[in-house]
Amino acid sequence: MGTLPKVLGFSLALTLVFTVTANLLPQVEGEPPKEEKVDLGALTMDSFIALGESAFNGKGTCTLCHNNLGRAPDLLEMNVGEAAKERLADSRYQGKASDIEGYLRESMTDPSIYVVAGFGKKGSNDTESPMPAVDKKPIELSAVQIDAIIAFLQSKDGNEVTVALPTEAAVEDSEPTGTVAATPAVAAAATVEEAIAKYGCSACHSVYDTESPVGPDLRDVGSRLGEEEIRQSIIDPAAVIAEGFPAIMPANFAERMTVKELGLLVQGLAAMQ
Ligand code: HEC
Ligand code: HEC
Known part of the structure; x- marks a missing residue:
């Protein structure tokens, strides 16, 4: 050769x-x-x-x-x-x-x-x-x-x-998959599960099958908050602080998310009853 x-x-x-x-x-x-x-x-x-x-x-x-x-x-x-x-x-x-x-x-x-x-x-x-x-x-x-x-x-x-x-x-x-990507492309999330994984929400919130006590449990958030309140919680977390929790939710999700990802999260969370 x-x-x-x-x-x-x-x-x-x-x-x-x-x-x-x-x-x-x-x-x-x-x-x-x-x-x-x-x-x-x-x-x-x-x-x-x-x-x-x-x-x-x-x-x-x-x-x-x-x-x-x-x-x-x-x-x-x-x-x-x-x-x-x-x-x-x-x-x-x-x-x-x-x-x-x-x-x-x-x-x-x-x-x-x-x-x-x-x-x-x-x-x-x-x-x-x-x-x-x-x-x-x-x-x-x-x-x-x-x-x-x-x-x-x-x-x-x-x-x-x-x-x-x-x-x-x-x-x-x-890189077990045989690729050499040091950081795989973070594509826009297509489902609410993907959006939650992409933005690390489960680091602080219990959601699906992971538990975290840092923020309120999201598995029944739709029974507490409507879509508009959920939207505000994500894009402007300091506006309303859930009682008994520290004000530490990152404030920059609005800059990082696409409109579609935000919409997926708002609707997906509102459906969690
Ligand atoms: C969910 C929250 C969380 C995430 C995400 C997280 N950490 Fe931490 N980390 C902590 C906490 C809380 C501590 C302090 C407790 C401990 O010693 O483990 C810590 C401790 C550390 C320490 C030791 C610091 C010291 O003062 O000795 C290092 C280094 C560190 N983290 C690096 C990282 C890096 C790098 C990442 C991202 C790849 C990361 N952490 C992601 C919460 C987090
Ligand atoms: C670093 C921790 C942290 C991360 C990451 C985080 N949150 Fe939060 N979140 C909190 C805390 C603490 C509160 C309660 C205090 C407050 O209202 O700001 C909260 C409040 C909320 C609320 C209001 C819940 C209620 O019952 O009032 C929603 C909805 C929410 N977060 C969604 C999300 C979503 C979606 C993500 C990911 C895109 C996310 N959070 C990421 C810590 C976090």
């Missing part, structure tokens, strides 16, 4: 595909998300970090909880490297990590190994984390995406980035 086919096969295998979801206003019908292809051979640490940042804000749904509303440590504001060193030195720490990179990876894939004081599930006395393992459903990040997020978290405060750029083998391993 000549070198040309080999070279071609190699650069194809080394192509990462990731997606930048366009900011979709609810006033307009959604366009399909843009896909960006990155040649792994030409991937620099800077673009890997950018990929991590987009997974942090997008597919990872990290900012649903990690923000300035107090539900989880504000990773964007704090120095994550310094915090990791403190956690590792804490006498309560019983995980396997010995450095910042290891701590961050463990925090994402096995959140209950160490629970930051005051942030545990209610009644668990900080032994159980409310954070879902991000390599499992519904978030399901690949190993490459997790590495990219670690690189982003290390770099944003000027700490040393210790994760290595992904190799061809790592990309193949982390």
Whole structure:
């Protein structure tokens, strides 16, 4: 076999595909998300970090909880490297990590190994984390995406980035379907189930067969609220705060959803009696 086919096969295998979801206003019908292809051979640490940042804000749904509303440590504001060193030195720490990179990876894939004081599930006395393992459903990040997020978290405060750029083998391993997409395209949701999964509503609400005590149970929301009230709860959550709950529902769904997705959610939730 000549070198040309080999070279071609190699650069194809080394192509990462990731997606930048366009900011979709609810006033307009959604366009399909843009896909960006990155040649792994030409991937620099800077673009890997950018990929991590987009997974942090997008597919990872990290900012649903990690923000300035107090539900989880504000990773964007704090120095994550310094915090990791403190956690590792804490006498309560019983995980396997010995450095910042290891701590961050463990925090994402096995959140209950160490629970930051005051942030545990209610009644668990900080032994159980409310954070879902991000390599499992519904978030399901690949190993490459997790590495990219670690690189982003290390770099944003000027700490040393210790994760290595992904190799061809790592990309193949982390994509069981045989594709090399680092972030699969987030298409516009076509059903209410898809919309709930896409926007991470079940991180905070009990809905279908998942339970979360952070916000009101949505399985019977249609018996409490009409369509207009549900619409307002989604696009302007601060307008009416459900009694007994903290005002921490993200306020930016209106900017992120298409008109059609919002309509699906409003009708779908109103039908949940
Ligand atoms: C449903 C809410 C939720 C989501 C989504 C979430 N986290 Fe968390 N996370 C938490 C909470 C609460 C804690 C603190 C309790 C603990 O230590 O597990 C935490 C802890 C952490 C820590 C340890 C912080 C420290 O101060 O030691 C890291 C790192 C982290 N999360 C990263 C992530 C990343 C990256 C994502 C997205 C891929 C993510 N989390 C998604 C709720 C969440
Ligand atoms: C970070 C947590 C969080 C996420 C993510 C979240 N919510 Fe909420 N939601 C809440 C909390 C807490 C409340 C109660 C406080 C309030 O009314 O703002 C609430 C209130 C609501 C209400 C009003 C319920 C009632 O009984 O009054 C609806 C409807 C709702 N959310 C729908 C959604 C939908 C749909 C999504 C996903 C697109 C979503 N939420 C995502 C936390 C969240």
